[in-house]
Amino acid sequence: MTAASPPEVLRAPLIVEFPFTRSLGPVQSAFLTGLREGVVLGVKTSGGKVVVPPVEYDPVTAEEVRELVEVAATGTVTTWAWNGRPRPHQPLDTPFAWVLVKFDGADTALLHALDVPGPEAVRTGMRVRVRWAADRTGAITDIACFEPYEGPAGAEAVPHDGVFADAVTGIVAEARLDYVYSPGRAQTAYINALSERRTVGERCPSCHKVYVPPRGACPTCGVATTDQVEVGPAGTVTTYCIVNIKARNLDIEVPYVYAHIALDGAGLALHGRIGGIPYDQVRMGLRVEPVWTEGGRHPDHYRPTGEPDADYDAYKELI
Amino acid sequence: MARYAREVAVVAFAQSDHLRRTDELSEVEMVMPVLHQVLAATGLKAGEIGFTCSGSSDYLAGRAFSFTMTLDGVGAWPPISESHVEMDGAWALYEAWVKIQTGEADTALVYAYGKSSPGSVRDVLTRQLDPYYLAPLWPDSVALAALQAQALIDAGETDERALAAIGARSRAAAEANPHAQLRGAVPQGDYQVRPLRTWDCPPIGDGVAAVILAAGDLARQLCERPAWITGIDHRIEAHGLGLRDLTDSPSTRIAAEHAGVFEAPVDTAELHAPFSSQEVVLRKALGLGDGDGVAVNPSGGALAANPVMAAGLIRIGEAAARIHRGESDRAVAHATSGPCLQQNLVAVLEGDRA
Numbered sequence: 287m288t289a290a291s292p293p294e295v296l297r298a299p300l301i302v303e304f305p306f307t308r309s310l311g312p313v314q315s316a317f318l319t320g321l322r323e324g325v326v327l328g329v330k331t332s333g334g335k336v337v338v339p340p341v342e343y344d345p346v347t348a349e350e351v352r353e354l355v356e357v358a359a360t361g362t363v364t365t366w367a368w369n370g371r372p373r374p375h376q377p378l379d380t381p382f383a384w385v386l387v388k389f390d391g392a393d394t395a396l397l398h399a400l401d402v403p404g405p406e407a408v409r410t411g412m413r414v415r416v417r418w419a420a421d422r423t424g425a426i427t428d429i430a431c432f433e434p435y436e437g438p439a440g441a442e443a444v445p446h447d448g449v450f451a452d453a454v455t456g457i458v459a460e461a462r463l464d465y466v467y468s469p470g471r472a473q474t475a476y477i478n479a480l481s482e483r484r485t486v487g488e489r490c491p492s493c494h495k496v497y498v499p500p501r502g503a504c505p506t507c508g509v510a511t512t513d514q515v516e517v518g519p520a521g522t523v524t525t526y527c528i529v530n531i532k533a534r535n536l537d538i539e540v541p542y543v544y545a546h547i548a549l550d551g552a553g554l555a556l557h558g559r560i561g562g563i564p565y566d567q568v569r570m571g572l573r574v575e576p577v578w579t580e581g582g583r584h585p586d587h588y589r590p591t592g593e594p595d596a597d598y599d600a601y602k603e604l605i
Numbered sequence: 606m607a608r609y610a611r612e613v614a615v616v617a618f619a620q621s622d623h624l625r626r627t628d629e630l631s632e633v634e635m636v637m638p639v640l641h642q643v644l645a646a647t648g649l650k651a652g653e654i655g656f657t658c659s660g661s662s663d664y665l666a667g668r669a670f671s672f673t674m675t676l677d678g679v680g681a682w683p684p685i686s687e688s689h690v691e692m693d694g695a696w697a698l699y700e701a702w703v704k705i706q707t708g709e710a711d712t713a714l715v716y717a718y719g720k721s722s723p724g725s726v727r728d729v730l731t732r733q734l735d736p737y738y739l740a741p742l743w744p745d746s747v748a749l750a751a752l753q754a755q756a757l758i759d760a761g762e763t764d765e766r767a768l769a770a771i772g773a774r775s776r777a778a779a780e781a782n783p784h785a786q787l788r789g790a791v792p793q794g795d796y797q798v799r800p801l802r803t804w805d806c807p808p809i810g811d812g813v814a815a816v817i818l819a820a821g822d823l824a825r826q827l828c829e830r831p832a833w834i835t836g837i838d839h840r841i842e843a844h845g846l847g848l849r850d851l852t853d854s855p856s857t858r859i860a861a862e863h864a865g866v867f868e869a870p871v872d873t874a875e876l877h878a879p880f881s882s883q884e885v886v887l888r889k890a891l892g893l894g895d896g897d898g899v900a901v902n903p904s905g906g907a908l909a910a911n912p913v914m915a916a917g918l919i920r921i922g923e924a925a926a927r928i929h930r931g932e933s934d935r936a937v938a939h940a941t942s943g944p945c946l947q948q949n950l951v952a953v954l955e956g957d958r959a
């Protein structure tokens with residue numbers, strides 16, 4: 287048992303990407319299809335207010351709103367903010383103004399980007415018009431941005447049936463977020479030990495259970511586990527299952543056995559694949575040891591040690 | 606007089622030092638010392654707590670169900686009564702308060718944490734926006750706050766000099782707060798998104814907060830001067846930014862009315878205003894004016910430390926701690942979530958008069 291040494295912080299890039307596929311309601315579908323066709327639609331509430339971008343339920347009364355109207359592709363800036371350093375994915379990659387724009391004929395404002403050379407070229411109340419994207423798909427980004435426009439306000443909203451050929455019924459909301467992941471003190475020690483082909487757990491100072499892999503805390507006692515304990519290398523299969531479905535990007539032949547393995551000295555089982563024995567001969571109590579591959583950062587699998595099976599009483603608490 | 610079924614008080618509060626990064630700590634390693642500290646303040650053991658509720662966001666860490674890992678730190682075996690909100694911990698406190706009101710628990714441990722350092726929090730927070738009209742444009746949290754600030758300037762409710770004074774006052778107040786991330790004379794800095802400069806914006810950091818709630822006589826046993834929650838309410842505004850008047854916060858005002866803020870003067874206000882301009886909006890909604898004897902953010906507020914998901918709970922904790930110390934008799938605490946003060950929670954905390 288040794289006290290934990292100061293951690294060498296491990297880091298690795300972690301990328302989270304998700305293409306959320308979302309369906310559209312009747313109003314959003316008409317609005318986004320309209321953008322594709324170069325038409326700006328809103329809805330009229332029972333109070334007579336024209337809402338652009340449109341909502342499907344009145345924010346005040348929660349009534350369903352379905353009366354579509356067309357507004358002009360020109361409008362007035364209601365407030366703005368100068369974005370001197372655009373961030374990834376934003377509408378323009380040159381400095382621009384974020385603006386809320388009230389379209390002519392609308393009573394509410396839409397958020398987007400305004401393409402002007404500098405902050406001195408923006409003011410609340412300035413007139414703007416839509417600059418349409420070259421390739422339009424039925425998304426808010428069909429508005430590439432706004433640009434200055436010298437023209438009078440005053441256009442009225444006019445009724446629109448919202449009917450277009452080949453209506454857009456869904457969007458794919460692509461997102462990517464980049465992180466740098468650090469696993470923390472306990473897991474850093476575990477991962478570093480694995481690179482020396484050792485398995486290191488941590489003992490709870492209160493109940494003395496040894497956790498492997500360690501997470502830094504004992505969930506029973508709610509205290510930090512700080513004493514490192516080397517466990518294994520051999521262990522006992524406490525339970526297992528037979529995998530019959532081949533996973534994508536995994537070149538392990540099926541069927542194979544995935545097992546819970548209580549390494550000698552550990553207070554709970556970790557999981558790993560069992561090899562070196564036909565799948566239908568794996569059993570509870572089987573004694574196994576890790577098999578490391580060249581350059582591997584963790585055991586590739588566990589194989590039988592050839593010892594007699596462990597007695598059920600020896601591992602029943604760890605199942 | 607009794608607004609609610611049971612008397613419930615904040616009896617202990619603890620928080621971490623708020624730091625720009627905590628790479629050497631996993632989330633549970635970061636949370637656990639604060640949990641131990643808040644429990645020690647009451648003498649309660651983890652297993653004696655009636656209900657546990659936490660607030661955090663998976664998007665900050667970039668990992669699904671990241672909060673489950675921190676449950677190791679509360680002693681979640683054998684099974685405990687536990688819940689989580691993907692919100693600021695102030696809303697976890699609200700859930701715990703409801704649990705105690707229903708009589709299902711007499712004590713609650715509420716904790717919240719945010720570890721923003723693994724990612725880019727400005728970009729991460731864009732993922733909480735409306736996915737049809739806003740999220741595809743990636744407007745970051747500073748940009749949205751800047752739109753609100755410009756609306757306030759256009760309306761004549763503030764100017765850049767007044768905003769700078771809010772930042773300076775907050776960081777000066779934080780000199781007395783050993784946990785704060787930014788203290789003292791912080792450079793005004795360049796425009797981040799104009800009209801907001803660096804010191805109009807909160808620091809980005811990692812941190813944890815925890816409070817313990819208790820009901821009735823138990824609260825009196827656990828704490829010399831409990832901070833009674835005499836009112837609490839939360840409200841939300843329409844998510845369309847263009848549907849809202851960004852210079853006002855009707856949701857804060859309604860929550861404050863329901864919480865009884867306006868029934869008697871307060872001496873302390875802990876406002877969750879991550880941006881200087883948001884303090885202007887909140888002062889107006891809460892009727893705090895400009896300097897009528899109310900200590901506004903004596904902790905330094907979110908401009909001094911803003912661990913996302915914990916900063917609102919910290920406002921309740923800081924207000925309660927002033928009552929515990931006898932520095933306040935009636936305090937208002939506010940927490941927010943979402944862009945431009947979209948969601949707002951208001952609590953009134955009172956100490957027994959001598």
Ligand SMILES: [Zn+2]
Binds near residue numbers: 491505506507
């Ligand atoms: Zn233990």
